[in-house]
Amino acid sequence: MKFTVTKQAxxxxxxxxxxxxxxxxxxxILSNLLLEATEHGLTLVATDREVSxxxxxxxxxIDKQGSTTLPARRLLSIIRELPIEEISFETDARxxxxxxxxxxxxxxxxxxxxxxxxxxSLEETRGFIMKQGVLxxxxxxxxxxxxxxxxxxxxxxxxxxxxxxxLTLVATDGRRLALCDAELGEIKYPADxxxxxxxxxxxxxxxxxxxxxxxxVRLFVGDNLVAFDLGGSxxxxxxVDGKYPNYRQVIPSEATERITLEREQLLQSVxxxxxxxxxxxxxxxxxxxxHNLDITSNTPEVGEAKESLSIVYKGPRLSIAFNPDFLMDxxxxxxxxxVALELIDEMSPGVFKINSGQRFLYVLMPIxxxx
Amino acid sequence: xxxIRLLSDLVASQVAAGEVVERPASVLKExxxxxxxxxxxxxxxxxxxxxxxxxxxSDDGCGMDRSDALLSLERHATSKIRTLEDLSVIGTLGFRGxxxxxxxxxxxxxxSTRPRTEDSLAGTEVIVDGGKIVGVSDSGQAxxxxxxxxDLFYNVPAxxxxxxxxxxxxxxxxxxxxxxxxxxxxxxxxxxxEEREVFRLAATNSLAVRxxxxxxxxxxxxxxxxxxxxxxxxxxxxxxxxxGEGRSDRSQxxxxxxxxxxxxxxxxxxxxxxxxxILPKGLHPQAVLFFQxxxxxxxxxxxxxxxxxxxxxxxxIKVALLRAAQEVMGNYARVTTPLxxxxxxxxxxxxxxxxxxxxxxxxxxxxxxDGSTFVQEKNISFPPETEDQNKQPSADALLEHQGSGSCEPxxxxxxxxxxxxxxxxxxxxxxxxxxxxxxxxxxxxxRLKGSLASGMLERQQLLLSEIIEVSxxxxxxxxxHQAFLEKAGLEVEAFGQGATGxxxxxIKIDTIPVLLKEVPVTQLVHELMSDIQxxxxxxxxxxxxxxxxxxxxxxRSISRMTAKxxxxxxxxxxxxxxxxxxxxxxxxxxxPSGRPTMLQFSEAEIEQxxxx
Numbered sequence: 001m002k003f004t005v006t007k008q009a010x011x012x013x014x015x016x017x018x019x020x021x022x023x024x025x026x027x028x029i030l031s032n033l034l035l036e037a038t039e040h041g042l043t044l045v046a047t048d049r050e051v052s053x054x055x056x057x058x059x060x061x062i063d064k065q066g067s068t069t070l071p072a073r074r075l076l077s078i079i080r081e082l083p084i085e086e087i088s089f090e091t092d093a094r095x096x097x098x099x100x101x102x103x104x105x106x107x108x109x110x111x112x113x114x115x116x117x118x119x120x121s122l123e124e125t126r127g128f129i130m131k132q133g134v135l136x137x138x139x140x141x142x143x144x145x146x147x148x149x150x151x152x153x154x155x156x157x158x159x160x161x162x163x164x165x166x167l168t169l170v171a172t173d174g175r176r177l178a179l180c181d182a183e184l185g186e187i188k189y190p191a192d193x194x195x196x197x198x199x200x201x202x203x204x205x206x207x208x209x210x211x212x213x214x215x216x217v218r219l220f221v222g223d224n225l226v227a228f229d230l231g232g233s234x235x236x237x238x239x240v241d242g243k244y245p246n247y248r249q250v251i252p253s254e255a256t257e258r259i260t261l262e263r264e265q266l267l268q269s270v271x272x273x274x275x276x277x278x279x280x281x282x283x284x285x286x287x288x289x290x291h292n293l294d295i296t297s298n299t300p301e302v303g304e305a306k307e308s309l310s311i312v313y314k315g316p317r318l319s320i321a322f323n324p325d326f327l328m329d330x331x332x333x334x335x336x337x338x339v340a341l342e343l344i345d346e347m348s349p350g351v352f353k354i355n356s357g358q359r360f361l362y363v364l365m366p367i368x369x370x371x
Numbered sequence: 372x373x374x375i376r377l378l379s380d381l382v383a384s385q386v387a388a389g390e391v392v393e394r395p396a397s398v399l400k401e402x403x404x405x406x407x408x409x410x411x412x413x414x415x416x417x418x419x420x421x422x423x424x425x426x427x428x429s430d431d432g433c434g435m436d437r438s439d440a441l442l443s444l445e446r447h448a449t450s451k452i453r454t455l456e457d458l459s460v461i462g463t464l465g466f467r468g469x470x471x472x473x474x475x476x477x478x479x480x481x482x483s484t485r486p487r488t489e490d491s492l493a494g495t496e497v498i499v500d501g502g503k504i505v506g507v508s509d510s511g512q513a514x515x516x517x518x519x520x521x522d523l524f525y526n527v528p529a530x531x532x533x534x535x536x537x538x539x540x541x542x543x544x545x546x547x548x549x550x551x552x553x554x555x556x557x558x559x560x561x562x563x564x565e566e567r568e569v570f571r572l573a574a575t576n577s578l579a580v581r582x583x584x585x586x587x588x589x590x591x592x593x594x595x596x597x598x599x600x601x602x603x604x605x606x607x608x609x610x611x612x613x614x615g616e617g618r619s620d621r622s623q624x625x626x627x628x629x630x631x632x633x634x635x636x637x638x639x640x641x642x643x644x645x646x647x648x649i650l651p652k653g654l655h656p657q658a659v660l661f662f663q664x665x666x667x668x669x670x671x672x673x674x675x676x677x678x679x680x681x682x683x684x685x686x687x688i689k690v691a692l693l694r695a696a697q698e699v700m701g702n703y704a705r706v707t708t709p710l711x712x713x714x715x716x717x718x719x720x721x722x723x724x725x726x727x728x729x730x731x732x733x734x735x736x737x738x739x740x741d742g743s744t745f746v747q748e749k750n751i752s753f754p755p756e757t758e759d760q761n762k763q764p765s766a767d768a769l770l771e772h773q774g775s776g777s778c779e780p781x782x783x784x785x786x787x788x789x790x791x792x793x794x795x796x797x798x799x800x801x802x803x804x805x806x807x808x809x810x811x812x813x814x815x816x817x818r819l820k821g822s823l824a825s826g827m828l829e830r831q832q833l834l835l836s837e838i839i840e841v842s843x844x845x846x847x848x849x850x851x852h853q854a855f856l857e858k859a860g861l862e863v864e865a866f867g868q869g870a871t872g873x874x875x876x877x878i879k880i881d882t883i884p885v886l887l888k889e890v891p892v893t894q895l896v897h898e899l900m901s902d903i904q905x906x907x908x909x910x911x912x913x914x915x916x917x918x919x920x921x922x923x924x925x926x927r928s929i930s931r932m933t934a935k936x937x938x939x940x941x942x943x944x945x946x947x948x949x950x951x952x953x954x955x956x957x958x959x960x961x962x963p964s965g966r967p968t969m970l971q972f973s974e975a976e977i978e979q980x981x982x983x
Contacts, residue, residue, distance in 0.1 A: 151891040152837075174835045175888070250834050283829055283885060300821070301955075323831060323885065349834060365832040367885055 001066025003037045004088040005059045007079060007101070013044045013057040014076045016233060019206060020046040020053045021072045029115045032069035035089070036113075037062045046072060047117050051203045053210075054119055055233040060086065068095050068110040078106055120236040122229075126193045126221040128162065130184055132230065133213035138169045138182035141360060143204050144329040147173035154242035157200040160226075162193060168359075170247050176326050177247055181359040195221060198240035206235055251363055252349055255342035257315045259288070260355070263339045267331040269307040273297045274324035276305035283321040283367040288313050288343075297324075320346040321367040330362040380446060380502075391473045394534060395422025395523055396543035398478075401470035402518050403551050406430035407558065409516065412574065416548055417563040421540030423523050423531075431515040434486035437495040441507065443482070444499060446472045471518075476502030477530070478523045484516040501526045545569065549585055550632045553625060553659060556581035582610065582659060594657060602691040609660040611696060617646070617654030624658045628669055633680045641689040645696035652965035660695070662688065783950060788941035796950065801973035805950060807941075808934045809961075809968040814952045815886070816930035816963045823858060823922050830860035830882040837880040837892045838866055845900060846876035852903070859925050860884030861896070886929060889936035902928035927963040 017033060025031045025048075034045040042057040068091045079087065084102035091097045095110040139158065147155035152174065159170040167182040199207075210230055211217065218229040227236040270284065277284045277297040287294040293311045298304035320343065330352050331339065342351040352362035392398055399416065406414045409432025417427040435443060439450070449468030474480060479501070485494030496510035524531040534540060541564065552560045552572055559574040572584050583591050594610040601607075609627075626638045639655070646656050670681040682688050786795040786802065794805040822828050841849065849856065849863055856863055861884065866877040880892055887895055906924035939945060953959045953968060961967055 149891040151893050172834065174833050174837065174892075175831055177834055245835050247835075300818075321829075323888070347832070349832075363834060365834045368830045368832060368882065 001035070001037050001068060001091040002063035002089065003042055003059045004061050004063070004086060005042060005057060007082055007085050007087055009058050010042075010087060011076075011079055013042075013055050014072070014079060016055045016210060017044050017046045017053050018072060018076055019209070020048060020051055022048040027115075029069060029111055030117075031071060031073070032111055032116070033072040033075070034067065034069050034113060034116045036067040037065050039065065045116070045119055047119070048202075049117055050200065051206065051235065051237045052117075052119055053206065053233060053235050066091060067113045068097055069113060069116050070097055070108055070110045074108065078108075119234075120225050120227065122220045122222075122227045122234075122236070125223075126195060126219075128167075128187075128189050128193065128219040128221070129216055130167070130182065130187055130219075131213075132211045132215050132217045134182045134184070135217055136208065136211035136213070138167070138180045139204055139208050139211070140333055141180040141330070142169045142171040142178040143201075143208065144333055145171040145173055145176055145178035145362075146201050146204070148201075149173065154198060154240055154244055157198040157240045158204050159196060159198050159244045159247070161196045162189065163196075164194075165189070170244070172245075172247060175323070176329075176362065176364040177250060178330060179247065179251070179359075179361040179363075183358060196244065197221060197226060198242070198244055199226060200237060200240050203235060203237035210235065250349070251361060252342070252344060252351060255344055255351065257288070257313070257318065257343045259293070259311055259313055259341045259343070260338055261293075261309070261311060261341055263331055263334060263336060265309065266339070267328060269295050269309060270324055270327050270331070273305045273307050274328070276303055277324050282324075283369065284324045284327070285319055285321045285369070288315065288318040288320075290314060318343065318346060320350065321369050322350070322364060323367060326364055334360070383446065391470055392477060392523075394543060395426060395540050396547040398422065398426050398474050398520055398523060399428070399544050400547050400551070401474065402426070402428040402520070403548065405470070406432050406516065407551070407555055409433045411515065411558060413559045413561075415561040415563070418541075418544055419565045421534075421537035422520075422544050423534070423537070423540065425519060425521045426523070426544075427517065427519045429515065429517040431513070434491070434515050435484045435495070436486045436488070436491065437507070439486075440482060440484050440495045440497055441504070444472050444475055444497065444504065472502070474520055474523075475499040477527050478525065479521040481519040481521070482516070483510045483512055483518075485510075485512050485514050487514045550625060552585060553578070553581060554627050554630050554632060554661075578609065578659070578661075590657075594659075597660065597695055600691075600695045602694045603687045604665065605687060605691040606663040607660060607691055607695040608663075609658065611658050611660065612656035617650045617656050619654060621655045624655060625660070626658070627661045628671070628680055629663060629666055630661070631671060631680075632678070633671075634678050635680060637682070637685055637689065638692060641692045642696060645693045650961060650965065656696075660692070662691065664688075783947070785943040785946050788946070791939075791941055794941075794946040794949065796946065798971075800975070801971060801977065803969050803971045805946070805953070805969045806967065807939055807949065809966050810949055810953045811934035811937055811939070812930050812962040812964075812966075813956050813959060813968050814949070815933045816926055817956045817958075819886070819926040819930055820923070823926055828858065828860040829885040830862070831885045831888055832882050833880065838877050839880065839893045839896055840875050840877055841896075843876055846878060848900065848904070849878055849896075855922075855925070856899070858922070859899070859929060860886075861899070863896075884929060886933050887936065889938075890932050895932065898932055899925070899928050902931075923963075930963060 014033075021031055021033065030048060034043075036043045036045070037059065039062065040056075041062065042059045043054055044057060045052065045054045047053070078099065082101040082104055084104070087099060087101040089097055089099055091110065095112050097108045097110050099106040099108065142158055146157065150156065155171075155173055157171075159168075161168040161170065165184070165188060167184060168179060169182060170177065170179045172178070207228060210233055212230075215231050220227045220229070224239050224241065225236060226239055227234055273284050273295045274297065276299055282297065282299065284295055284297040287296065288311075291310060291313055293309045293313065295307045295309070296304065297306075334354060336354045336356055338355055340353045340355060342353060346366060347368070349363050349365050352360075352364070354360045391401065395418070399418070399422065403414060403416065406428060409430060411430035411432035413431045415427075415429045417425070417429075419425050445468075447468040471482075480499040481496065482499070483494055483496040485491050491514075493509045494512040496506075496508050497504060498506040524534070535543075545562070545564075548560065548562055552558075556575050556578050560570070560572040562569040562571075570585070572581065575581055575584075579591060579596065582594075591610070593612055593616045595613050597607060597609050597611050599606055599608045621639050624639055624642065626633055626635060628635075638660075642658055642660075643650075643655055650656060668683040668687075670683070673679045673681050783796040783798050783803070786797050788794050788807075789804075792807060794807060796803045796805065819828075846865060850865055853863060860882060861880065862882040864879045864881065866879040868876065878896075880896065883892055883895065903924045906927075959968060
């Protein structure tokens with residue numbers, strides 16, 4: 001294999017791919033990435049056997065087609081340091097790769113391709129197509145609610161639910177739940193394509209990094225596999241095996257109070273009040289009274305904080321405590337100017353909604369301060 | 372036939388001597404105790420060659436007339452008890468009437484005494500040799516009694532062989548005398564060894580002064596006073612190590628019951644238990660504790676040398692001890708926090724094994740006038756709240772805590788962190804290593820104890836209830852502890868059969884403690900369960916269960932898990948905050964389970980290590 005690339009193109013490719021490689025690899029080959037030079041150009045592949053990413057790099061010239069695998073992190077650090085724009089690679093039969101760039105010369109021992117796990121094949125059972133920006137937005141509005149508790153593995157990802165012509169994304173960690181409809185717009189899919197699947201957290205994180213705005217993304221959904229074709233890159237991931245909990249039953253069907261709040265203002269207030277919530281563990285309290293919302297917190301032996309917001313509220317006095325981090329998460333990740341908070345009483349979940357046409361729900365369980 | 376014979380008095384005495392007179396120190400103990408029982412104000416002890424050559428005890432007690440003096444040499448002759456009933460209410464140190472004749476039977480013995488009566492014009496001198504009276508005569512002397520024991524065991528060569536070196540026996544003699552002197556500060560003691568004065572202790576009514584005189588003021592600096600705590604008709608007073616202080620052995624624990632030094636596993640283990648959560652495992656607090664109780668409830672007629680006692684109600688004694696320790700340590704901390712670290716007494720790491728052993732005999736005159744005036748511990752008042760079973764800090768205590776003193780930033784400079792586990796902080800003359808998780812555990816534990824007491828542990832309601840599978844027995848345990856777990860913020864419900872196993876059960880969890888939101892719920896339930904179960908197994912004693920509430924086990928368990936799960940930034944701000952929080956704790960030096968939270972290294976210590 002022999003080819004020449006620009007430093008920038010290769011670096012971009014390596015950076016897209018580097019997160020896939022696990023820091024704790026079980027097989028040495030998994031810390032390598034696969035380089036394949038074909039007539040179309042150069043592709044880089046990395047995998048941790050759960051999530052795989054293949055990305056395309058424009059080469060200046062392919063002198064000789066072929067493939068090899070090279071240690072990914074080392075390669076990245078070398079390329080980053082090279083002073084000259086043009087870099088040429090040449091791999092011999094013993095998988096020793098020479099890298100030349102101006103006066104610099106490196107020789108790296110690689111491993112043959114045979115041991116490298118094969119990139120999952122995309123059986124086109126079900127295909128969906130949508131704007132990358134739409135998916136990115138949907139993931140952004142839900143991914144913070146993913147559970148990190150490995151023992152509840154079905155919650156370690158986002159539920160993709162293709163139903164009735166729309167796509168609903170759901171994430172929950174058992175304490176709060178974020179749900180968002182991705183706007184497919186004109187794009188339709190046949191009814192027999194309806195399906196539910198759970199995309200694991202790592203793939204979600206990579207997607208959020210990789211997704212752009214304008215281009216399209218194609219989804220290919222297999223039985224235990226999904227692939228996202230982003231054009232220049234393809235991300236394939238195993239699905240989380242298991243049944244997602246019935247999230248619909250925890251969404252309150254109606255509320256007694258609906259309060260519209262300025263998102264940015266609320267976020268700032270919560271952030272300030274949270275400074276005096278009981279360390280990382282504590283809660284902050286919302287006290288609603290006529291046209292006023294007091295947000296308070298206190299830590300014994302340290303002090304207390306209070307912020308008052310004037311709001312439109314005519315209901316009865318109501319106090320409800322929440323985890324401030326859980327409050328801030330959606331407020332940080334939404335971009336609407338206003339959010340609506342729907343409440344029933346101090347024991348029932350509160351629900352954040354947005355007023356734009358898109359369906360977004362954030363269900364949050366309150367904290368019970370005393371019995 | 373005729374092979375069973377009554378032993379002659381002499382043989383019987385020597386047999387008894389084998390029990391009572393084990394070594395020269397036992398002679399000293401028996402004789403000095405007699406002097407104390409005789410109401411002496413002043414006791415002088417002289418010995419030479421480890422007590423084998425001579426032990427001489429002189430007192431200014433009540434003395435004896437001639438007939439008493441002779442009778443005292445008969446076996447089982449005593450002035451201290453008369454009837455069997457007296458035996459159950461012994462108020463004196465001796466009572467068997469065995470010691471003097473036993474000693475006399477194994478030595479060359481001289482007793483000279485003069486009673487404090489107006490008609491006694493002269494004293495009596497009795498000379499005994501190997502148990503046989505060889506001379507009785509008048510003697511001119513002061514009031515009181517003087518006993519001289521020479522050539523101990525001269526007629527029991529076997530026993531003599533088993534004695535240790537002269538030095539060891541000297542050490543035993545001194546230790547014995549020191550113990551007696553601690554027990555009786557009101558008596559002046561003089562000790563002479565081979566013509567040289569070892570110590571001369573003035574009579575005092577303060578135990579503190581006596582301890583200072585004997586062991587030096589540094590010993591007292593690590594101690595805090597226990598001021599007459601009355602629990603269940605048992606009065607406890609004395610000195611106890613400050614929180615965080617301890618030694619790796621129990622040699623520095625002296626327990627006196629009604630003025631008699633006893634060795635009691637019950638007491639030493641009870642004390643260790645009382646220090647659980649305050650003192651790292653494997654360390655024992657120094658203690659000089661006096662228990663006063665109705666003689667009727669303690670049987671001291673168990674051991675010939677009366678070193679062991681039996682309690683009618685061991686539970687009572689243990690409770691008294693626990694209560695005393697808890698009150699002392701709790702109050703001590705409450706009054707003195709927040710204090711800069713240095714003033715709180717040295718953390719245990721500074722207690723080096725090679726440090727001067729305060730209970731080992733001091734062979735130089737202890738009357739060192741170093742010019743330093745002795746400052747007694749700050750007086751601490753102990754509310755007599757014996758009824759109050761609840762030893763958790765009350766709201767009042769918390770207020771008091773808040774009001775006490777300013778929170779000056781500690782004089783520490785952040786140096787860095789090691790291995791995402793320790794903070795390194797430089798202080799005045801050395802550095803301190805803080806084990807982050809341990810420190811967090813201590814801090815969380817103390818906060819938690821307060822919240823648990825007021826029943827206010829914040830709980831996060833779950834949007835999706837967690838269903839976890841447990842065994843049938845675990846399910847039964849959980850259901851039995853439902854209310855208890857709810858206190859911790861864990862609301863559980865039985866949820867029928869388990870999904871997989873036939874015998875397994877499901878439980879449904881609706882809320883979790885906010886503190887533990889990072890911990891997987893299944894793990895949380897199982898760890899909590901095993902922690903509390905093992906704690907319950909430890910405390911079988913129902914009396915103790917009342918005091919050592921299982922809430923404490925709960926607090927320990929939760930704080931341990933929280934500390935493990937909490938995310939920490941290893942930077943200066945966090946380090947200083949952590950240290951500030953830690954110092955505010957009642958017992959900053961160890962986790963509730965006894966792991967150290969910080970280690971201090973003094974410059975001198977480091978220098979020592981670099982010396983060749």
